[in-house]
Amino acid sequence: MALGWQDVRDEALRRIQAREWTPGDLIPNEADLADELGCARGTVNRALRDLAEAGWLDRRRKAGTRVRQAPERRAQLAIPLIRQDIEARGQQFAFSVTDRQSAPLPARERALLNLSGEIPAQRVRTLYLADGQPYAFEDRWVCLAGAPGFDRDPLDRLSPNDWLVQFAAFSRGTLDYSAAAVPADVAGHLDCAAGEPVMVLDRCTFGPQHPVTTVRVYHAPGHRLRLEI
Amino acid sequence: MALGWQDVRDEALRRIQAREWTPGDLIPNEADLADELGCARGTVNRALRDLAEAGWLDRRRKAGTRVRQAPERRAQLAIPLIRQDIEARGQQFAFSVTDRQSAPLPARERALLNLSGEIPAQRVRTLYLADGQPYAFEDRWVCLAGAPGFDRDPLDRLSPNDWLVQFAAFSRGTLDYSAAAVPADVAGHLDCAAGEPVMVLDRCTFGPQHPVTTVRVYHAPGHRLRLEI
DNA sequence: AATACTGTTATGTCCATACATAATAGAGTC
DNA sequence: GACTCTATTATGTATGGACATAACAGTATT
Missing domain, CATH: 1.10.10.10 (Winged helix-like DNA-binding domain superfamily/Winged helix DNA-binding domain)
Structure with missing residues (x-):
């Protein structure tokens, strides 16, 4: 007992x-x-x-x-993995890489990842679909030092998100949510009017040795981020 | 050793x-x-x-x-207490109750809190200020059964948020973030153009016995929600 | 009065041991 | 093969004892 x-x-x-x-x-x-x-x-x-x-x-x-005076309660947020999010809702996951180019990391991204100098990187922009409907559009920079082999993968089976989860060790990162008006070029992909309010996620990921990737995700209108205590 | x-x-x-x-x-x-x-x-x-x-x-x-295949990392989010958020940034906290009325809980709020029937409640709308600038505007319904005495407090020293933290026991709740265009009546309080994209937080709070409160918080434009892993 | 030292105390952690419990694997049965 | 029952096994947890460590409080020293 x-x-x-x-x-x-x-x-x-x-x-x-x-x-x-x-x-x-x-x-x-x-x-x-x-x-x-x-x-x-x-x-x-x-x-x-x-x-x-x-x-x-x-x-x-x-x-x-x-x-505690004011019980400083913390909510836990399972880190969003787009494919899992979609599949958890019983919808069909799909993605399409809209464009991809290798280039040294630009200044804004260097600053986000605390890097300086000329960093070999690759930019990939991807549209994620749930049951054929636009779910999110991501604009990602990947540091090749932190994700060796990424630039040689055709990204036809695994989405950039899934590739990184599977092959790049990561140890910590930041997530930054905000609200923004959809830029015109993204609106076309998300199939909504330019200027509509959407949730934007800016995320940086660091591996044990190297920074790995930084990404801006535009969620489709109506997206909700739910936390429970 | x-x-x-x-x-x-x-x-x-x-x-x-x-x-x-x-x-x-x-x-x-x-x-x-x-x-x-x-x-x-x-x-x-x-x-x-x-x-x-x-x-x-x-x-x-x-x-x-x-x-784990995909290390399902969880981010922790310290539950936002507006006054603490503002003070943590070294700014001056202030608030003003813009209106307040007692009425039975409307249908939408009853549904959110899993209640039915006629529930005595009070609605309070409050503007929160950081260094005199609008920080957030909240539209709150408080169930008097879950927060006895709330309707008799003048809310001149403690904000509704602080009052509830201090006097109403709570055990669990939900947080729901989304992006939305500021409604016209809120835009006036937040000192921004109607239709601007802002982060909206819908929150429900339950005590051990009774539901306590449900609130919609419109954050000022530019608000960011930051999580670390 | 300010400083340095010294107990005292409550939490933090480790150990060895024991038993509980969930889930699997295998044996036996129909 | 499908089912039931029965070990077996890895994790989950409780215990009592021990020592470590942080922090406070009081004492002694300057």
């Missing part, structure tokens, strides 16, 4: 939400709680660590554990 | 990124790894669990641990 750490977490969360432990409060220490609830300290530790990670508690050695 | 779980995690991540363990691969089991690295199985477990949470590994009882 012994208490699991999830039980302990639920009980602690209950006390926080029921305001038995109010924001700013110092809560009993692990040993006492373990004693009170009848489990080992390790179990309480696991439970409270989990609540701290979720933003409910603030823990500091010696200072003890206290309830 | 003794390996910490972070050391084990780093070593495992190194092997994944160096492709010593390739996607789809079954990696050695915990006991063997512990043996090889010279630490207890618990330590390996902690490390691998961490990598699984971060999306690098896939673990299943008996089936073992394997490297």
Whole structure:
């Protein structure tokens, strides 16, 4: 019957939400709680660590554990992989590379990726389709040092997105969402009026050694980014 | 001397990124790894669990641990608290309630919060300012059952957002970002042209017992939502 | 008063062990 | 072959004990 750490977490969360432990409060220490609830300290530790990670508690050695004033909750966003997004909605995925050229990385992209000098790169612009309807249009620069072989792949089976996921190791990156009016040249691909408001994603990806790619994705009108807490 | 779980995690991540363990691969089991690295199985477990949470590994009882094909990385987004956002940028926070009325919850909002029947609620529309410049305009419905006392607060010191954070327990919710053209009545408050593209956030908040509030936030043009991995 | 040292304390982590649980693989049955 | 039952196995978790570490508080020193 012994208490699991999830039980302990639920009980602690209950006390926080029921305001038995109010924001700013110092809560009993692990040993006492373990004693009170009848489990080992390790179990309480696991439970409270989990609540701290979720933003409910603030823990500091010696200072003890206290309830956060404003529970700094964090939402998790599964990083969008366009193909998966489309397939998850039961739609047919397709893409078409509209143009592709090799050239040194331009200044704007160099700045985004913290690079300087002449960087061999390739630009690919791709339209993604869901059930034949435009889903997103991406304008991507790929650093060949961070994605060796990318320029030699015909990109007929794998989309640029999928190719990079599969062959380029990556360790960190940034995602930057904003709203913008569709530029005229993109509007044609997305099959909408120029100037319509759409979600734009600017993304940079870095591998363990080299920067890999930076991309601007124009989502089709109506796209929503959904997060749950 | 003794390996910490972070050391084990780093070593495992190194092997994944160096492709010593390739996607789809079954990696050695915990006991063997512990043996090889010279630490207890618990330590390996902690490390691998961490990598699984971060999306690098896939673990299943008996089936073992394997490297994710496409590391389903998750980005964390600190839930936006407008006042903190503004103050974090070193700007002066201010707000003004433009109008406020008590009325039963309309149909659209009832649907969003999974409610039916006649629900006592209050509507508040608020303009948020950073250094005197419009930052966001919110149109909020608050369920009085989930936020008792809200309708009696003059909202002169605390903004609706801050009031709810401080006095209404909440346990879960949804965030829904999209791009939209600013409606004419909002454009006046945000000091921009009607029809300009802006980020819109639709948010629902639920307490442990009752739904609490649903809100639509129109961010000022140029607003960016930044996530890091 | 300012500084340096020294306990004390609560959390952080490790270990060895034990048992629980989910999922697979194989044996046996129809 | 399709099904059921039964090991087997890798991960999940609980325990008690131990020590590490950060941070605070009080004491001693200058």
